[in-house]
Amino acid sequence: MPNYSHLPFLLYTPTTSLLNIDPPYPARRAGCDAVNAALVNWANIALIAGTHSPVAWQSFIWFLVPVVPFFFASWEEKFTGEFVLPVVNGPNEGIFLCISLMLAQSWMGQAAVWALPLSPNASSPILLRLAFWVAAPIIDIGRWVESSLEGSKGLHPVVQGAPGSLSYASAWISAASKGFVFESTAGSALSGELISTCVFTIGALTALSQVVGVLARVFREKGLNGSLYALSLCAPFFLIIFSLASWLFTPGLPRSFSSKTPSGWLSVYGTAGVFFVESVIRIMLSFLCQDDIFLPGATFLLGRVLPFAALPSLLSSATGKALVSQLGGEKVAGNFFLCAAFFYGALFLAFIHSSTTQCAQALGIKVFSIQKQLAAQQKPAAPSTLKSEITEALLEEVTGRGAGALPTPPVSKPQRQVSKSASKRATSSRGMRQKK
Amino acid sequence: MCGSFFFFFSHPGFCKSLYKKALEGSAMNFIEVHPKHAKSLKSFVYKGADLSYLYNYALSDLAAYFVNVWTPRWVAPNTITLLGLVFPILTLFVALYYQPMMGTGMPNWVAFFCALSMFIYSTMDNMDGKQARKTGSSSALGLLFDHGAH
Numbered sequence: 001m002p003n004y005s006h007l008p009f010l011l012y013t014p015t016t017s018l019l020n021i022d023p024p025y026p027a028r029r030a031g032c033d034a035v036n037a038a039l040v041n042w043a044n045i046a047l048i049a050g051t052h053s054p055v056a057w058q059s060f061i062w063f064l065v066p067v068v069p070f071f072f073a074s075w076e077e078k079f080t081g082e083f084v085l086p087v088v089n090g091p092n093e094g095i096f097l098c099i100s101l102m103l104a105q106s107w108m109g110q111a112a113v114w115a116l117p118l119s120p121n122a123s124s125p126i127l128l129r130l131a132f133w134v135a136a137p138i139i140d141i142g143r144w145v146e147s148s149l150e151g152s153k154g155l156h157p158v159v160q161g162a163p164g165s166l167s168y169a170s171a172w173i174s175a176a177s178k179g180f181v182f183e184s185t186a187g188s189a190l191s192g193e194l195i196s197t198c199v200f201t202i203g204a205l206t207a208l209s210q211v212v213g214v215l216a217r218v219f220r221e222k223g224l225n226g227s228l229y230a231l232s233l234c235a236p237f238f239l240i241i242f243s244l245a246s247w248l249f250t251p252g253l254p255r256s257f258s259s260k261t262p263s264g265w266l267s268v269y270g271t272a273g274v275f276f277v278e279s280v281i282r283i284m285l286s287f288l289c290q291d292d293i294f295l296p297g298a299t300f301l302l303g304r305v306l307p308f309a310a311l312p313s314l315l316s317s318a319t320g321k322a323l324v325s326q327l328g329g330e331k332v333a334g335n336f337f338l339c340a341a342f343f344y345g346a347l348f349l350a351f352i353h354s355s356t357t358q359c360a361q362a363l364g365i366k367v368f369s370i371q372k373q374l375a376a377q378q379k380p381a382a383p384s385t386l387k388s389e390i391t392e393a394l395l396e397e398v399t400g401r402g403a404g405a406l407p408t409p410p411v412s413k414p415q416r417q418v419s420k421s422a423s424k425r426a427t428s429s430r431g432m433r434q435k436k
Numbered sequence: 437m438c439g440s441f442f443f444f445f446s447h448p449g450f451c452k453s454l455y456k457k458a459l460e461g462s463a464m465n466f467i468e469v470h471p472k473h474a475k476s477l478k479s480f481v482y483k484g485a486d487l488s489y490l491y492n493y494a495l496s497d498l499a500a501y502f503v504n505v506w507t508p509r510w511v512a513p514n515t516i517t518l519l520g521l522v523f524p525i526l527t528l529f530v531a532l533y534y535q536p537m538m539g540t541g542m543p544n545w546v547a548f549f550c551a552l553s554m555f556i557y558s559t560m561d562n563m564d565g566k567q568a569r570k571t572g573s574s575s576a577l578g579l580l581f582d583h584g585a586h
Binding site: 106355368 | 483544547
């Protein structure tokens, strides 16, 4: 009997990661914010998914799944200047689905909830798998072609989102029905690798379609040099992933860390996560300040990420022994890594503090307080249920009727009475923080 | 002596100078925002939208209710952003306590805690932008803090 107890997180993850990919609105939010995606979400997903070993291939994949789209969404936002969530997206529908299933699990118990007859019949998994393996690449290729067409408005967003989500969901259901998703039974010893490969394929395809779509758009607008420059800025991401892989797959190291002491692997994942967050912040700052000096450059890559990547291989190849044994045993090594991660984490907090403080000084504002004079002078710009201009325009395209024709949400009267012109004024004057 | 030693190192001026030296001497390649960037930061206009029906007809109104009714005007949006991050981190440590090596068989209440913290995180993530518009404190810094630092 397959164990479906981890289905919510597994549904949440691909939903969060993958459904944000919908040209012709190539820029979108990646679902989780940087720290949550790299340092918190990964561990939560991997823990709930029960991968049984933090240094296994599956855990590495779970790290990649939220991180890949987040990095490329930031990268995309820099080059396109837009950030649009499609009709079905991870931050809303994915989280809602996950919360619902987790609540049911907590109320009825894992066994009772996931023993429900949800799995398809014996013949469907083959079709579902076929649907995934065939439909997903076709959809992705179609997106590449579509995004490269000049002046193309693209498919209807709902039409775009539905086949992709169905194919991805079918892949999960088919895998779950075969029992090789979550529970390593005697007959499915290689199940984890199989499903990890499946997730990795999905993530790689999606990221590739996103990169190609953005490159096509940049090529149209800025030519070959612009697209090559954009492509070169993907290098930090791949180097960070390589550094993490070198730690996890260096001979001897994973086996040494497979103990009840989580400090070692937490430090390794944490350091890679911090690298990732810093690269995202640098890209965001570069986008906000319109200056490429903030981008992750040689100091970041050669000074920190590359030594981190090369350290285990160098030490292991020098003596032919595992790094952990050289450092005086597992416990000592774990503490060493923990101290190193704390040290780097402290530096990273200083980095965050420094960048936000300087931005605040440049803007003349405070990070954690509202200036009373400013708040007193400026009355509320608009009720918070107002949608921005771009939201209204896109909703108009989605519904074919326009945002004004949509049923009015059940809000209070003053919020309904604000006109579109008020929204426009708010957007142009101080509506910079239009996130959601 | 121990007290004076502690007083010396806890002195704000000393800590500040030590902090600055640490920033300058570290390999972090710390960011320096020049005055020329202030113009770009101030003129930045966010272009984005959420086309989700669930958000536009339910979650947005819920977040707006919490902002308009329960959130005082003196609460900074970035504070809401940071508070939201506390909950998934808390969940992480709770889950790590029960399954430090990513096994299976966590208690049911952990699942409820996961759901609750995820809901709070999502709602607060929706609230910060609304609070910024409510208080007129929208800025590029909020975007950076929300997407990057949060």
